[in-house]
């Protein structure tokens with residue numbers, strides 16, 4: 001049996017979370033077109049005849065602008081030393097940018113094997129474009145690194161990627177029972193699903209200014225009752241989130257509840273409230289309260 005850890009790193013929005021969901025065949029992490037959708041390291045576990053791979057999805061990496069940004073980078077950095085293989089995921093439809101260079105210089109000075117995985121090849125119409133873009137990433141590293149071209153969205157070449165990963169992993173016994181796909185609790189999942197619906201229904205500064213806290217999660221036989229607070233940074237953001245006559249908050253709540261009912265396979269009651277917590281992204285104690293800080 002092959003067993004080991006694979007850490008997925010890359011710029012925001014290249015498709016890290018989409019890739020993890022595609023590999024596992026189910027949605028365990030949220031993925032949107034907004035940067036900073038992923039805020040915490042999340043493990044996804046794949047078990048099949050060949051063995052077990054524990055994938056670690058990380059927040060996208062870029063220069064940190066505030067304490068939340070620093071936390072996001074730390075979350076990605078922590079996930080590197082434990083890895084047996086690192087997937088450096090890049091957006092194959094674009095050429096390498098400053099962000100990629102920053103990652104290579106700051107994070108990948110490591111002896112751990114790296115595979116460059118070019119995602120979103122479904123978006124590229126001209127084959128020569130793929131080769132051009134590929135060259136721009138290769139020049140950041142060394143030319144001999146293996147490269148795999150995939151589409152996390154359509155699933156193209158995911159089997160090839162997995163084959164290559166298994167080849168590089170050590171022999172060992174499986175670490176998690178076969179049916180475990182993630183360590184996330186329903187509380188964690190609910191928090192992320194609510195945040196996803198906010199990201200999908202808002203724009204501009206709101207996605208970055210929002211944190212969700214699950215105040216209570218009551219599990220009953222026929223219904224899960226979830227009470228959550230949505231925190232934002234200003235009164236005007238609160239107004240936008242609630243919407244005219246409470247319409248937007250209602251929409252966010254309905255969409256989140258429908259997803260949660262599919263996952264729990266029972267009825268869900270979701271109670272949402274919006275509160276203002278000024279500058280929470282700059283305050284250590286509040287970051288901790290929202291789950292964005294390691295307990296030391």
Ligand SMILES: Nc1nc2c(ncn2[C@@H]2O[C@H](COP(=O)(O)OP(=O)(O)O)[C@@H](O)[C@H]2O)c(=O)[nH]1
Nearest residue numbers: 013014015016017018031032033120151152153
């Ligand atoms: N066309 C295309 N879009 C993709 C692909 N993979 C991800 N996306 C989109 O890219 C956006 C960012 O994806 P996400 O997984 O959240 O990126 P992350 O920030 O790296 O985790 C989402 O809108 C995805 O639907 C792909 O293979 N092809």
Ligand SMILES: [Mg+2]
Nearest residue numbers: 016017037038
């Ligand atoms: Mg992500």
